[in-house]
Structures are given as structure tokens and as C-alpha cells.
Amino acid sequence: MNVLIVHAHHEPQSFNAALARQAQKSLEQQGHSVTLSDLHSMNFQPVSDRRNFTGTKDAAYLKQQQEELHATQTQGFAPEIENEIQKVEAADAILFVYPLWWFGMPAIMKGWVDRVFAYGRIYGNGQLYENGIGKSKKRGLVIMTTGGRPDNYGGNGVNPAMESILTPVQHGIFWFNGILPLDPFIAWSPAHLNTADRAKILTRLDTRLTNLFTEAPVQLPPLADFPDWGLDSHSRFMVTATRTKPIDTAYTALTPAELAHVEQLKRQGILLNLVMTPRTAADWRAYLTIRATDRAEVAATLAQLPLATYLQFEIQLLA
Ligand SMILES: Cc1cc2nc3c(=O)[nH]c(=O)nc-3n(C[C@H](O)[C@H](O)[C@H](O)COP(=O)(O)O)c2cc1C
Numbered sequence: 481m482n483v484l485i486v487h488a489h490h491e492p493q494s495f496n497a498a499l500a501r502q503a504q505k506s507l508e509q510q511g512h513s514v515t516l517s518d519l520h521s522m523n524f525q526p527v528s529d530r531r532n533f534t535g536t537k538d539a540a541y542l543k544q545q546q547e548e549l550h551a552t553q554t555q556g557f558a559p560e561i562e563n564e565i566q567k568v569e570a571a572d573a574i575l576f577v578y579p580l581w582w583f584g585m586p587a588i589m590k591g592w593v594d595r596v597f598a599y600g601r602i603y604g605n606g607q608l609y610e611n612g613i614g615k616s617k618k619r620g621l622v623i624m625t626t627g628g629r630p631d632n633y634g635g636n637g638v639n640p641a642m643e644s645i646l647t648p649v650q651h652g653i654f655w656f657n658g659i660l661p662l663d664p665f666i667a668w669s670p671a672h673l674n675t676a677d678r679a680k681i682l683t684r685l686d687t688r689l690t691n692l693f694t695e696a697p698v699q700l701p702p703l704a705d706f707p708d709w710g711l712d713s714h715s716r717f718m719v720t721a722t723r724t725k726p727i728d729t730a731y732t733a734l735t736p737a738e739l740a741h742v743e744q745l746k747r748q749g750i751l752l753n754l755v756m757t758p759r760t761a762a763d764w765r766a767y768l769t770i771r772a773t774d775r776a777e778v779a780a781t782l783a784q785l786p787l788a789t790y791l792q793f794e795i796q797l798l799a
Pocket of ligand 1 (some may be wrong): 494495496497561578579580581582583584624626627628629670671
């Protein structure tokens with residue numbers, strides 16, 4: 481398979497650069513053909529302007545998407561952009577390896593996306609979401625280092641949840657273009673890790689990448705579910721779960737399977753939100769937002785939960 485690694489870190493000795501090298505090595509050892517766009521060593525120019533093009537559609541007014549369409553029709557992309565576009569077109573998987581900067585990606589990488597994902601060639605004219613260039617087959621993986629710890633980004637920390645921080649990449653860049661987003665690989669706070677712990681992360685990445693083309697992607701909803709770019713054709717339901725029996729040993733034994741099942745429902749785009757009171761609270765409650773076609777589908781989903789026999793569900797249709 482062809483894998484494109486796009487890497488943005490200005491220091492080759494950084495742990496982030498070590499992750500990019502590890503990814504390349506692991507994938508080549510598996511027999512994949514790897515192309516590396518190391519943006520700093522390429523001295524990639526991230527500012528999007530007329531330098532993206534060799535020709536001009538409208539010299540009086542620069543409208544990027546119009547010029548991109550014109551360049552698509554006239555083979556008019558600047559060589560450094562054409563080169564990167566061809567790498568994207570050829571890739572079966574695209575890996576973005578970058579440090580988290582200001583809750584986002586470094587400008588050099590954002591600029592690479594701004595310039596390379598060109599209207600007409602990469603997206604647009606019906607090429608979007610499941611019909612996008614990824615055709616729901618190419619895969620996208622974020623490999624990221626952070627300064628903060630996981631609990632800072634877990635949803636109850638001072639920072640936003642990592643899932644929402646990564647939405648512009650997972651949904652806005654990958655899935656918008658039909659590229660299946662995989663769970664991100666995050667190396668938390670490497671500045672505080674010793675050499676042995678860093679080595680363990682590199683090994684974990686090596687193992688993870690053996691599943692690059694087999695692991696289940698995160699499922700985001702297809703454009704087909706939103707007729708005429710309108711609202712979701714599926715309904716949203718609020719489920720209030722209460723416990724009808726006290727916690728016993730069987731309940732405790734089933735809890736890991738319950739948590740795994742819940743994770744699975746989230747990754748399938750069925751469970752949109754879950755909040756709950758502490759596990760041992762006498763008046764324990766869980767509140768779930770579920771995306772489904774009808775109430776019967778919600779009930780069927782809930783019945784599959786490993787702890788379903790301990791729980792009672794109240795299902796309400798949301799506006
Ligand atoms: C400009 C800049 C912005 C940063 N913004 C964030 C941030 O929003 N969240 C965070 O957790 N760390 C942030 N950091 C810390 C980096 O993510 C962290 O130093 C890096 O990922 C560590 O990997 P490295 O040692 O390979 O560089 C920022 C660092 C810089 C230089």
C-alpha cells in the first residue's frame with residue numbers, strides 16, 4: 481500500500497520527529513511504500529496565494545477556489561503543489577505527524593492542507609464526504625505530541641476535550657474528503673518522559689501501525705444522511721438510564737465489557753454523548769444521546785449493553 485507521511489516539526493532531534501521516523505520505518509518494514517513530506521526540510525511555504533498557480537483565471541480578484549478549479553482544468557498548479565497533490569492522490573493512507581500547537585496544527589502543516597487540498601482536484605464538484613477523494617477507502621491517522629496531560633484533555637479538564645480539538649482534522653480534513661479517520665495516536669507530554677518511556681511509545685506506535693489498514697475507523701455520518709445539506713435524517717434520542725438492582729459481583733465483572741461496548745457505540749457514531757453520576761451513587765443515573773432512525777432502534781441498541789438487565793431506560797425523542 482502507499483502511505484504518505486506529512487510531518488511538521490522544526491527540530492529533527494525532537495520526539496515528534498522520532499515518531500515520524502518510527503512510522504516510516506515500521507511501515508517500510510511491513511512492505512508498504514512510504515512517501516515522506518517533511519515540511520521543514522522541504523522548506524515548504526505555507527502561505528496560500530497566487531504562488532499556488534502557474535496561470536491566472538482572474539488577475540483582478542483572487543478567489544482561491546476559482547483559481548484552483550482553473551488550475552485543475554489547465555494543469556496549472558505550481559510544481560511544488562502539483563507534487564504534493566499527486567502524493568495525496570496516490571496515498572492509501574495519510575499520516576499527519578505534528579505537535580499540538582495552540583489546540584491545533586502548526587501553521588506549516590495547516591498551510592500544506594490549505595494549498596494542496598485544492599478545489600476541483602482534491603474536493604468539490606460532488607467530491608465530498610463519502611464521495612470525496614478518499615472514497616471511504618483511504619485512511620487518515622493523526623500522530624501527535626502534546627505539552628499537556630491526558631486528564632487536561634479528557635473532557636473534565638481545563639482544556640477542551642481532545643476529540644473536539646481534533647474535529648477540524650478528523651472531520652474537517654479527513655472525513656470531509658472521504659478519508660476514514662482512525663483513532664489518533666497521541667504521545668502525551670514527552671518532555672516529561674525518560675528515554676525508556678519514550679522507547680515504549682515508539683514500540684507502541686510500531687505495533688499500532690501493523691493494524692493501519694485493518695483497524696476499524698471512527699465512523700462519522702455520511703453526507704447521504706443529510707439530504708440537500710440539510711438536517712440529519714436520523715433522529716436524536718435522550719436516554720436516561722437508572723439501575724434497578726444493586727451492584728453485585730456479576731455487575732462488577734461485566735463492567736469492563738460494558739465500557740468497551742460503550743466505546744464501540746461512540747466510535748460507530750451511535751452514542752453521541754454520555755454523562756453519568758459516580759458509579760456507586762445510590763441514585764445512579766446515566767444520560768445518553770443516541771443517533772438512530774427510530775425508538776425501536778434505540779431500544780435494540782440498549783438491549784445489547786452487557787449490563788442491560790441491571791438497567792431501566794427512559795427514551796425521549798429530542799427536538
Ligand atoms: C507554539 C506552541 C504552541 C503550543 N501549544 C500547545 C497546546 O495548545 N497544547 C499543548 O498541550 N501543548 C502545546 N505546546 C507544547 C507542544 O505540543 C509540545 O512541546 C510538543 O508536542 C512536545 O513534543 P516535542 O518534544 O517533540 O516537540 C505548544 C508548543 C508551542 C511551541
